Amino acid sequence: MPETASDAKTGGADLDAGFSCLRTTEHVQRVGKHFLDAGVVSDLVAARAKWAGTDKLADAYLDCLLDKYDGTYSYTTYLALPVLMPVLSGPRPRLRAGDLTAYLMADLLRFELRALHGLHDLMPDGRPSPAMVRKRVTLGVRFLLSRSSAGPGGTDQADLMALARAPQNLENARQLLAALPRSHDPDTAMRISASVLPVDVLHDEYLFIRVLQSYETVFTALVGLLQTAVRGLMTGRAETAREALTEAADCILLAGRLFSVLATMSAEAFRRFRTFTEGASAIQSEHYKRFELLCGVPRPERLGSAAFDNVPSLQTEARENPDTVTHAYHRARADKLFTTAEWEDLDNAVDGLEKAHQQWKTTHFRLASRMLGGSPGTGYTEGVPYLEHVLDNRLFWAVRGDR
Amino acid sequence: MSMTILLLERQILDHIVEKFAVPDDTTPGTGWEDFGFDSLALVELSLVLEKKYAVQVDDVELKEASNVAGIAALLVSKGVSSA
């Protein structure tokens, strides 16, 4: 790994100072990506040129970090997705999407607990009050517990909740820090640690980035489930399709709780750092649009709107008659593949997923309205009116006629 | 019913009608589901109540309280008098 930012100082004691990706990340978390010193930027640019091709992680990392300099700044680079997401891809993914979601949320809680007890000085502006940290930690731990019957690290669920309710107690915080899940795979741990590259130094931007990244892992899981549903419908396996659709609905409903964690973000802090995130918006999320497209090709109005203009590759794909649940559903109906009872179950599963997604959109709309007020979106839509308008959109609009 | 509870009910109801776009005819006895309060709304409400009344209150407790009257009683049980 190259020696990058020459003046990057080392920070938290558990960070491996020998690894410059991490040292540079610490530096960025002290000054903000938008405010990198010109000298540091030119060191990074030189390092990237010198080491190009020798380390894939370093390449991806530096491309994300230098996005503003390169003019490639986007949602993908803001969230450092090319650094983070390779752990979920390839023929033998290192992790399941749900595990990465848990690691990201656990990392957020660690950041909160360690800041609360003065154990790090990263992203120091606008630290939340202890009462707000308590709320955030309680909601975060509850989210983690909702995913598994046993508490992380084998700790009893009730014990963990009790600790989360009083994180200002140092001993409680220590126990929580020990119990929160973390990856023991060095590459995964490194990618997670190097993937918060804030534009500013406001504490709450860490929360914002981790919640968005967590949602990306959720969308990845949804894509996998929808692909399974399509295959099930195409190969006459109604139960496989039903199960995948139901699991997708549960996944969205559970993920809705991430909005509750994000609701503890200070609107004031958000308004400050978002002035530097202009041009990065979740409207550019490829995974979200792939999920939507796997459900069915959107209506022409939506396909030709900002929603898909922002993800041109999927807009093109959508126009080439791709395999979707809607398409496979119609074919299976035409081929009379399933019994009446199986169709009933499938229809319920489709309705359940539609409903879960509508609920997700409504919650997103409500939170965005509160945080944003009348300001436009960072993805250049008019903001809240756009989100209100897309509430009318339906994933399975073309399924209905075939019942 | 004590003055404190009535006053708290009024204050909480006014806040909910103003900030959460619920119907004007919402009463202290209207249940959360009746005006579509989801988990996010309860978290947001808990944040507001914590700030306004300097008390620790979880969204789970609010859900269990069922309605505005229940919240007022919950706050009183936590030692709140009124803002």
Ligand code: HEM
């Ligand atoms: C403070 C919190 C948030 C605010 C203020 C907000 C605001 C917005 C706005 C204004 C848009 C419209 C596009 C634009 O101009 O940017 C949008 C779109 C979107 N947001 Fe958010 N958002 C927030 C949090 C989130 C989170 C946590 C996610 C999870 C990934 C998310 C996912 C999306 C998606 C997928 C779209 C595209 C919707 C579509 O294609 O129609 N947002 N958001």
